[in-house]
Amino acid sequence: MPSDLALAVDLGGTKVEAALVDSGGRIIDGSRFRRPTGASSDSEQLSGSVTGVVAAALGTLPTGSGLLGIGIGAAGPIRQDDGLVSPLNLPAWRDFPLTELVATTAPGHEITLRMDGLCITLAEHWVGAGRDSSNHMGMVVSTGIGGGLILGGRTVSGPTGNAGHIGHVEVAGFTDDCACGGHGCLEAVASGPRSVAWARAQGWSGSTGEELAESHVAGDGIAQAAVARAGRAIGRAIGSVTSLVDLELVTIGGGFSRITPELFDHIRAGIDEHTSFGFVRKVSVVPSALSDEGPLIGAAALVHRADILD
Secondary structure, three states: OOOEEEEEEEEOOOOOEEEEEEOOOEEEOOOOEEEEOOOOOHHHHHHHHHHHHHHHHHOOOOOEEEEEEEEEEEEEOEEHHEEEEEOOOOOOOOOEEEEHHHHHOOOOEEEEEEHHHHHHHHHHHHHOOOOOOOEEEEEEOOOEEEEEEOOOOOOOOOOOOOOOOOOOEEEOOOOOOOOOOEEHHHHHHHOOOOOOHHHOOOOOOOOOOOEEEHHHHOOOHHHHHHHHHHHHHHHHHHHHHHHHHHHEEEEEHHHHHOOOOOHHHHHHHOOOOOOOOHHHHHHEEEOOOOOHHHHHHHHHHHHHHHHOOO
């Protein structure tokens, strides 16, 4: 029976989840709960979803087990020291006091907030494909695109908690308008919904990422072009970040990252455009080893691996 557990909370653009996670990075059976979020949700609905999953997960705390603390990974931007979140894809929340809300349901526990991209990086560094890597970026490619950095063996959050926000790095060769106000941001080009929207604008008749994957397998030219476009943009962004901070490894998870293994071939091609820079082309890019558990494991790592937090 585990005696010391972390409560992990993951807030994203389509759902919020909570679970109990032990010191080995394992989610406790029966403790994982999910509720919807979404761009159309109002603040009351979002609050209800968060408190609902937190209360449900806490309700499974085994008798005799202690709760070490609470880790929250949230879509950005955030203000980590103030406990505030403004997820781009949840317009009802701007500078919303998320840690305060969680504390009302789970009082008396230390709460650590970080951006979800940093959490997925922590998870991979702890028990995933980036285990013990020293210069590593983790990415989520899904409804949105997030990222986080570990440099020199320690996390890098920046003064507000938004370091590693690769989804809003502008990518050369693209001009797609982004909700953040930028043009050609990686999220506006290569996220699942935006890739689907691009394909539809070219005449593709589907409407979801799953259908895009099926069309890709079937050899549909537009679907294949959409995947190639997304991969090329991701690769160029990774190349630019590697030029800046000299990465050794990038791990990529999230639903859209699994659309087809060929996505990673296109990512590699985008990186290799940096033909004269061996230190850029040396970066290894691999799929996440944690499937959809990564964000929760990473949120728990804010508690269990607090020693490497900046």
